[in-house]
Amino acid sequence: MKKVKIVTIILAIIAITMVALLGVYIPVQNRMENKVKKYSYAMDIEGSRTIRLRVNTGTTTTIKDAEGKVVEDTEELTDEQLAEKGYVKEVIPYNSDDVKNVENYRASQKIIEKRLEKLGVDNYIIKLDEENGDILIELTENDATDKIISNLNTTGKYEIVDSETKEVLLDNSYIKSAAVMYGSSNSTSNAGTQVYLDIEFNEEGAKKLEEITNTYVKKEEDNSADETTDETTNETTDETTAEADSTEEKEEEKTITMNIDDEEIMTTSFDEPIKTGGLQLSVGTASTDAKTLQDYITRASSMATVLDVGKMPVKYDLDENEFVFSDIEHNEIQIAKYVALGIVAVALIVLIIKYKSTGILAAFSYVGFLSILILILRYANVVLSLEGLFGIGVVLVLNYILVNQLLKKEKIGTTYKEFFIKMIPIIILVITFCFIKWTPISSFGMVMFWGIALIAAYNSIVTNSLLKIKEGRENRNERN
Amino acid sequence: MKETSKKTKIVAFLIAIIVIAGIIVTLTIGLRFDLRYQTAKRIELYLQKEFNIEDIKKITDETIPNQEVIIQKVEVYEDSVSILSNDITEEQKSNLINKINEKYGVALSADNVEITTVPHTRGRDIIRPYVIPFIIATVIILVYMAIRYHRLGIIKTIIKTILTLIVTQALLLSIIAIIRIPIGRFTIPMVLAVYVLTLIGITSSFEKKLKDSIEKE
Numbered sequence: 001m002k003k004v005k006i007v008t009i010i011l012a013i014i015a016i017t018m019v020a021l022l023g024v025y026i027p028v029q030n031r032m033e034n035k036v037k038k039y040s041y042a043m044d045i046e047g048s049r050t051i052r053l054r055v056n057t058g059t060t061t062t063i064k065d066a067e068g069k070v071v072e073d074t075e076e077l078t079d080e081q082l083a084e085k086g087y088v089k090e091v092i093p094y095n096s097d098d099v100k101n102v103e104n105y106r107a108s109q110k111i112i113e114k115r116l117e118k119l120g121v122d123n124y125i126i127k128l129d130e131e132n133g134d135i136l137i138e139l140t141e142n143d144a145t146d147k148i149i150s151n152l153n154t155t156g157k158y159e160i161v162d163s164e165t166k167e168v169l170l171d172n173s174y175i176k177s178a179a180v181m182y183g184s185s186n187s188t189s190n191a192g193t194q195v196y197l198d199i200e201f202n203e204e205g206a207k208k209l210e211e212i213t214n215t216y217v218k219k220e221e222d223n224s225a226d227e228t229t230d231e232t233t234n235e236t237t238d239e240t241t242a243e244a245d246s247t248e249e250k251e252e253e254k255t256i257t258m259n260i261d262d263e264e265i266m267t268t269s270f271d272e273p274i275k276t277g278g279l280q281l282s283v284g285t286a287s288t289d290a291k292t293l294q295d296y297i298t299r300a301s302s303m304a305t306v307l308d309v310g311k312m313p314v315k316y317d318l319d320e321n322e323f324v325f326s327d328i329e330h331n332e333i334q335i336a337k338y339v340a341l342g343i344v345a346v347a348l349i350v351l352i353i354k355y356k357s358t359g360i361l362a363a364f365s366y367v368g369f370l371s372i373l374i375l376i377l378r379y380a381n382v383v384l385s386l387e388g389l390f391g392i393g394v395v396l397v398l399n400y401i402l403v404n405q406l407l408k409k410e411k412i413g414t415t416y417k418e419f420f421i422k423m424i425p426i427i428i429l430v431i432t433f434c435f436i437k438w439t440p441i442s443s444f445g446m447v448m449f450w451g452i453a454l455i456a457a458y459n460s461i462v463t464n465s466l467l468k469i470k471e472g473r474e475n476r477n478e479r480n
Numbered sequence: 481m482k483e484t485s486k487k488t489k490i491v492a493f494l495i496a497i498i499v500i501a502g503i504i505v506t507l508t509i510g511l512r513f514d515l516r517y518q519t520a521k522r523i524e525l526y527l528q529k530e531f532n533i534e535d536i537k538k539i540t541d542e543t544i545p546n547q548e549v550i551i552q553k554v555e556v557y558e559d560s561v562s563i564l565s566n567d568i569t570e571e572q573k574s575n576l577i578n579k580i581n582e583k584y585g586v587a588l589s590a591d592n593v594e595i596t597t598v599p600h601t602r603g604r605d606i607i608r609p610y611v612i613p614f615i616i617a618t619v620i621i622l623v624y625m626a627i628r629y630h631r632l633g634i635i636k637t638i639i640k641t642i643l644t645l646i647v648t649q650a651l652l653l654s655i656i657a658i659i660r661i662p663i664g665r666f667t668i669p670m671v672l673a674v675y676v677l678t679l680i681g682i683t684s685s686f687e688k689k690l691k692d693s694i695e696k697e
Contacts, residue, residue: 044665047552052596129599136598324562325553327516328665329533390669394676422683424628425621426676432617438609444672 005469006361009462013368020371037378042385042439043123045326045333048138049145052320053112053153055105055133056094063087070166094315104313105133112137112152114309119148119301123385123439133314140439141323147298153318154261156306160212163255163267169212171311174205176277178307180300185286192288195296196280197303206277213270216254260303328386340393344370347400355407361470362403365463369399372458376450388443395451398423402459412464420456427452495651502654511603511657514664515548519600521568523593525577526560527584535583536561543576544568568595603663610668614675618645621679629686631693641682648678 023034063074066086074087082089109128112135116124125138137152139145160170181196201209258265258281266281283303284296348366352359373395382388405415430452433445533551540549540563547565554560563576574590581588622638629637652674656667 125601126605127599127601129597131597134597134599322560323555325558327550327552386665387669387672390673394673418687422680422687425624425679425683428620428624429617429676429679432620433613436613438613440668441610441613444669448676 002469006466009466009469010361010364013364013371013462016375017367017371020375036375039378040381040383042383042388042443043138043140043326044386044440045328045384045389047141047323047325048125049141049149050320050322050324051137051139051149051152051318053135053137053316054319055100056315056317058317059091059093062090062092064090099314100133102130105130105135108133108312108314108316109135111156111309111312115151115305116148118305118309119151120437121148122437122442134319135316138324147302149318149321151302151305153316154306155315156309156311157259157261158307158311159259159262160256161259163257169256170201170205170208172307174201174208175307175310176200176202176205178304180297180304181280182297192286193293194286195283195293195300197283197300197307199279199281199307201277201279203277206275209277209279210273210275212256213273216256216269217273218269218271260306333389336389340396344396351404351407358407358467358470361466362407362463365459365466366399366403368462369454369458370396373451373454376454377447380446380450382446382450383439383443384447385440385443387440388447391444391447391451395448395455398451399455399459402455403463406459406463406467412467416456416460423452495647498658499647499650499654502650502657505654505657512660512662513600513603514662515550515564515566517601517606517664518566520564520566520598522562522564522596522598523568523573523576524554524560524562525580525588525593526586527580528559528586529584530558531561531584533561536563536580539576539579539583540565543579544572564598570595606663606668610671618642625682625686629690632686632689637686644682645675645678648674 019036023036025032025034027033063071063077063082064087065071066088071087074082077085077087079089105128109126113126116126116137116139121139123140125136127136128134129136139148156172158170158172158175159168161168177200179198179200181198183194183196185192185194255267255269257267283300284292287293287296344366348363351362351366355362373392376382377384377392402415402419405419406412408415426448430445430448433441434449436442436445531553533553536551537549540551544563544565547567550564552562552564554562568576570590573593573595577588577590577593580586622641625637625641626634649671652670655661656663656670661667
């Protein structure tokens with residue numbers, strides 16, 4: 001009976017080990033597919049999206065009249081026609097020579113870092129070429145990578161300008177913070193959740209905003225305007241609402257245009273002065289569809305991130321954007337794996353030599369532990385970085401120490417107690433690391449967390465059972 | 481007792497020598513950084529077919545001799561190669577491209593291949609993400625240590641723990657500096673492993689002392 005129990009446990013360990021190391025293959029469309037989940041690797045092992053931001057060398061051309069005001073719709077005019085009308089053509093580089101210096105390059109790098117942090121990027125490498133201002137960024141490749149990249153080369157220039165004269169009324173220097181807000185829309189025509197971009201201005205900005213909203217106020221109250229929009233967008237109306245106004249009113253009304261990176265976001269006027277120092281701009285329309293809302297939230301978050309972090313002093317262009325595999329090849333990981341298995345084998349042979357037949361059982365138990373650990377790491381979606389791989393090594397060492405202690409003729413209960421008391425500082429470290437949003441650290445934390453949890457559970461169930469069966473319940477109980 | 485104290489003194493002396501040597505090496509020669517953290521030159525070649533990194537390595541060994549080279553596959557089709565080295569001259573680039581053309585039957589032109597500069601990674605950028613997590617974890621661990629081993633003296637326990645953690649890390653970094661192990665991707669995992677092992681060592685030592693202290697009472 002004793003033998004049957006031992007054989008059953010050993011067979012179970014062998015089965016789990018085969019699943020963990022070889023996988024489970026089942027036929028899928030005329031080919032064999034491994035149904036065991038693959039490992040998730042971090043960018044140091046898998047590879048990364050590598051982008052290069054180059055300092056923009058382009059220029060912008062503006063046409064100004066004799067009074068120095070910017071003139072629109074002059075694309076079709078020839079140089080002669082411009083001269084006849086008294087217009088002056090100005091070619092301005094996006095990045096003047098004054099702007100292209102190390103301080104500004106460093107400031108831009110800092111802003112990009114802040115944006116990456118705000119966007120929740122959990123692993124990246126950023127490098128600055130101080131000679132030419134090039135910024136190289138390595139990012140984890142996933143579904144969000146493209147969206148993240150789209151936020152990196154935007155300058156983040158925010159302006160509220162007079163729609164007619166293009167005079168800058170408010171810019172980034174007046175922004176205190178930007179965030180995403182949600183609210184429910186009570187409109188009968190458009191019920192659901194409305195996403196807002198909430199821009200908070202600093203003290204000076206708040207005063208400026210009040211002045212602007214006083215100046216650019218609607219001349220006549222438009223009863224047909226959407227009441228809900230009036231209420232929830234803090235007295236701002238969007239382009240659509242503005243279109244509903246009569247043509248006559250439009251002609252009289254002074255409007256502002258809101259630009260982000262020289263791109264027009266909206267043209268609007270205000271129902272009443274804003275004294276709160278905050279602007280809530282509706283992003284999209286109210287919706288109940290989760291996917292649509294998520295899309296609006298993503299858009300609003302991108303804008304909020306760019307505005308909140310500040311304007312980059314240098315305009316950058318996205319130059320390279322490609323996935324580069326890690327130079328740690330998977331076959332190198334395989335080699336490392338076999339080396340580690342070799343070390344484990346030697347350590348287990350030492351156990352067997354030292355503790356004879358009990359050592360053999362402990363060795364089987366140890367192999368089972370390793371197999372379950374690597375299965376857990378796959379199914380618990382632990383992202384493996386190099387730190388994580390080192391974590392596996394540490395867990396294996398810790399388990400070896402415990403098994404070795406269990407094999408000594410000591411009380412099992414005391415052995416566990418002493419071992420885990422010594423582990424408390426490591427458990428504190430591991431739990432702290434699990435909550436850190438930086439993949440190499442969290443990878444180490446998660447691997448160690450699962451490893452320590454498994455050491456506790458597995459040894460008390462499997463190793464302990466094997467040893468108890470081997471030595472006989474009564475003897476073991478005496479030890480307890 | 482005297483023997484132990486002598487042993488401890490010898491160990492402390494050896495550690496001090498290694499740490500001082502490490503500081504001197506770091507201040508004079510500096511730390512050695514892995515190629516991926518140094519300023520390097522990079523070229524990227526579109527081979528239009530899958531390739532073996534070992535074959536490219538043979539070519540780079542011939543054309544960019546005596547230099548560390550990192551070869552990486554680029555993009556999902558794995559038909560482009562990125563070659564990173566400390567320095568790549570125009571002549572080396574031409575030779576490399578000629579050899580690649582020969583080997584893979586492609587017609588790459590040296591004129592169309594740009595040598596780009598990959599800037600170095602600042603040491604502080606490498607360690608920055610780890611500083612706060614380590615501080616948080618260490619502070620919590622110190623609080624635990626102070627509570628658990630208050631019988632051994634709170635201040636004494638805290639100082640001993642901090643000193644041991646600092647000394648072991650300084651020892652590791654000194655060894656890295658002295659034997660010129662490049663600072664690279666394995667440095668932080670090594671630091672983590674040493675940190676964990678040190679914690680086990682400290683706790684074991686304190687547990688023993690605590691047990692002795694309780695037994696005495």
